Amino acid sequence: MSVKESVEHEAHPNDRRDFEREVDPAKGKPLWQRIGWLLIIWTGSVLALFVVAMLLRMFMTAAGMKSH
Template sequence: MMAGKHSLEEIKAAEKKPLWQRLGWLALIWVGSVGALFIVASLMRMFMNAAGLSTH
């Protein structure tokens, strides 16, 4: 099987999962990505402040 291709059985099995479970994964991935973005932005701001750059 080629990478990235899913069989019809796998797709049908995923569609049988409850809606709350699928939305839960979506929310979890969203929260994780927003959290990672916050961490990266905070680190960048910290390094910029340490280098003598400021936002005001």
């Protein structure tokens, strides 16, 4: 890349306006809604972990491994 091309690719000060126009979607949402999504995602991850643990336990029991 030549010097001229690198100068052409430098950020122009007016390009910052594009970033300033981007709005954080969470800022417009009420707190209860954001906390609700947090709880839904957390509950889903805990349930997924429970399912995986029960499947592992089931396969281990089927293979003759017991915890006593």
